[in-house]
Amino acid sequence: MARLPEYLRALHNLADSGDDTVSSEGLAAAAGVNSAKLRKDLSHLGSYGTRGVGYDVALLIEQIEYVLGLTQCRAVALVGIGNLGHALAGYAGFASRGFRIAALFDADPARVGEEISGLTVRHIDELPTIAAEESIAIGVIATPAAAAQTVADQLVAVGVTSILNFAPCVLTVPEGVDMRKVDLAIELQILSFHEHRKAALTALPGGLVGGAEETDGRAGRAGVEAVGS
Amino acid sequence: MARLPEYLRALHNLADSGDDTVSSEGLAAAAGVNSAKLRKDLSHLGSYGTRGVGYDVALLIEQIEYVLGLTQCRAVALVGIGNLGHALAGYAGFASRGFRIAALFDADPARVGEEISGLTVRHIDELPTIAAEESIAIGVIATPAAAAQTVADQLVAVGVTSILNFAPCVLTVPEGVDMRKVDLAIELQILSFHEHRKAALTALPGGLVGGAEETDGRAGRAGVEAVGS
DNA sequence: TAGATTGTTAATCGATTAACAATC
DNA sequence: TAGATTGTTAATCGATTAACAATC
Structure with missing residues (x-):
C-alpha cells in the first residue's frame, strides 16, 4: 500500500x-x-x-x-515555523499532489503574524478555532523535539487523526490516530553506516581492490542483509 | 539495522x-x-x-x-538550494549528530554566491574541485525532479557513494552506491489513504460510532495490514 | 540463593518473487 | 490462432515475537 x-x-x-x-x-x-x-x-x-x-x-x-483518498483535497495544518517549517510551507509539491496547506502555527509570539506564501502564522492557541473553520485533516509537526508531544496532544484534541512528525522523537498518540515520522538525521546515519561498512570492506586484509568492486559490493550487501538492513 | x-x-x-x-x-x-x-x-x-x-x-x-561509523564526522554536500535546500542547510540536527554540511551547490547562477549559515553557494560545476578538497562522503539532492538524475550522476562521478534524495523521482545509480529517498508528498498521501479508510469505516451501514472507536480502529488496522500496509 | 534480565531458540507471520494458467 | 500480458499460486525468504534457558 x-x-x-x-x-x-x-x-x-x-x-x-x-x-x-x-x-x-x-x-x-x-x-x-x-x-x-x-x-x-x-x-x-x-x-x-x-x-x-x-x-x-x-x-x-x-x-x-x-x-488513496486523493479525489478530495485535504487541508493540512503545519505546526512549527522554523527552518524546516518555512520550507514545508513553501513546498510546491504538496499543492500539486492534492494537499492544501490551510494554516500555519507557532508557539513563539515573535513568529506569529509573519506571512509565508499567502498564509499568516497563527499562535498555536488558535488551533481549536481554525481547525474547525478549515476542517483540518492532517497535522504536520516541525517543532523542536521538546515541544512535539504537546503539539501532538493538541492536534489530537481538536480531532486530527493523521500526523506527520518531523521532530526527532517518539510520539505517543491514541489508538485510531495514524502517525508517520520523517527523521532527516536518521537517514544520514543509515547512509553513514553503509559508508563505514564499505570502508571496512576495502580495508580488509587480502581484500580485492579496484576492478573487483562489483563483486565486493555484492558480498557487502549480502552481509548487511544478514543483520537486517 | x-x-x-x-x-x-x-x-x-x-x-x-x-x-x-x-x-x-x-x-x-x-x-x-x-x-x-x-x-x-x-x-x-x-x-x-x-x-x-x-x-x-x-x-x-x-x-x-x-x-554506524559516527566516530568520524562525515562531510555532506547539499545540491539544490531552493526552499528545502535552505532549510536543510540551516538544520541544526545534522551537526549535532555527527555530520558537517561542507558545501552547497546550485545550477542557477542567480543563487550562486548566496551565503547560508556561513557557507557560500557554489555552482555545480565546481563540484569536482570542492568534493576533493572537502572529501565529501554523502550527497544530498534537493533539486527539482528534472535535474535529480544528472546531479546523481555528477555526485557518483566525483566518488560519492551515499546519496539522500529528496526529489520526487526514481534515480538510477551504479552497484555499490547507496541511495535513500525521502518524499514528503508520499508521506502525506499515505496518511491520506488512512484518512480515507477511516472515513469509509465510520460511514459503513450499521457501523458503530462514538464509544466503540477503539474497536473500530483495531478492525480498520487489521484490514489495512491485510492489503500490505 | 532468589530475583532479574539478557541472549537465543523456535514458531509465526507477512512480504517477495518466480512461474504459469487464464485470457485478451 | 499466436503472441502477449495479467492475476494468482506456491515456494522462499526474512522479520517479528513469545518463551525460556543461561547467567549475572
Missing part, C-alpha cells in the same frame, strides 16, 4: 509522455520495483488490467487516486 | 537524564519498539548487556556510534 503513491507518480509521468497504456513490466521499471510485486499490489485494488495488453494509464490513475 | 539510530537517540536522552544503565524493556519503550526485537538487534552488535542488570548506557552509545 505504501507503494501506491510511487506508482501514481510514475503513472502521471507516463500520462504526460502521452502513453495511454502500460505493461506491468514498464510501470514496475518506472517505479523501481519488481513487476510481480507491482501486479500483486494492483490486484488488491481490483482487476483493472487487460491480459495481453496492459493497464490503461488514465483508469489506473483514477483508481489509485480514489483508493 | 535501520533502527540503530533510533536506539542511539533514545540512549542519548537516557544519558542526559543521568541514567547509566537501562533494561531492554526500558530502552525498547523509549525507542517505541518491542523489547525482544531490541534485544535481537543489539545481539547482532555483540554482547554488551549484563544478564540480570541491563545495558550500560555509555558503553552501548559507544558501540552503536562505532557500528
